[in-house]
Amino acid sequence: LDLGRKILTIRAVRAAVAEERIGDDELRSQYEQRLVEFTTVEANHILLTTRAQAQRVYTRVKDATRARFVAVAKEESTEPGADESGGDLGNTSASQFVPEFATALAALEPGQVSEPVQSQFGWHVIYLADKQVTPFEDAKAGLLEPLADQEFRGWLEERADEVGVEVNPRYGRFSAATFSVQPARSSDPSEVAVPNDGTASPSP
Numbered sequence: 761l762d763l764g765r766k767i768l769t770i771r772a773v774r775a776a777v778a779e780e781r782i783g784d785d786e787l788r789s790q791y792e793q794r795l796v797e798f799t800t801v802e803a804n805h806i807l808l809t810t811r812a813q814a815q816r817v818y819t820r821v822k823d824a825t826r827a828r829f830v831a832v833a834k835e836e837s838t839e840p841g842a843d844e845s846g847g848d849l850g851n852t853s854a855s856q857f858v859p860e861f862a863t864a865l866a867a868l869e870p871g872q873v874s875e876p877v878q879s880q881f882g883w884h885v886i887y888l889a890d891k892q893v894t895p896f897e898d899a900k901a902g903l904l905e906p907l908a909d910q911e912f913r914g915w916l917e918e919r920a921d922e923v924g925v926e927v928n929p930r931y932g933r934f935s936a937a938t939f940s941v942q943p944a945r946s947s948d949p950s951e952v953a954v955p956n957d958g959t960a961s962p963s964p
Contacts, residue, residue, distance in 0.1 A: 796854040798894035804847040807839040814876035814883035829887040
């Protein structure tokens, strides 16, 4: 139980140190750059071969309801199975799609249709039915986690320098990077440690 408390305390300090050292501005900037990772969407799309085809279809559906969009998708989309699915992409994270597609999705509001978007698969026209975005405050812990270890190690090194930790060489060498004592080890087999009984044994 005590060990569990200590671990939780260390994790809390580690997170607090990382948050203070990195700052909200930097975290918010990362959040904006990686917004698709925190965006869940429900959408349909129409896949076409050329920009001209996509532009023509966009003109037909730019103000369409979802039902109308689905009907056109079944008629026009070159995606296999679209004549049955209507280009339904389900409910999933925007980050699951190729970057151009994901960026276009994240920029839409529910009920909007995108202008033609090109990806490695062809040209897409997208209808966004729903979008849920994880708020910054809820995403902050996930943004901090990959950076926390490095920031915490830097903070520990600074504290060690401030305190001026000294260790008797017979016990080892203090490492500011890990805030711990590294055991003294000799590579010279002639060095021995003499125990209390006076007999000699190889130094560890």
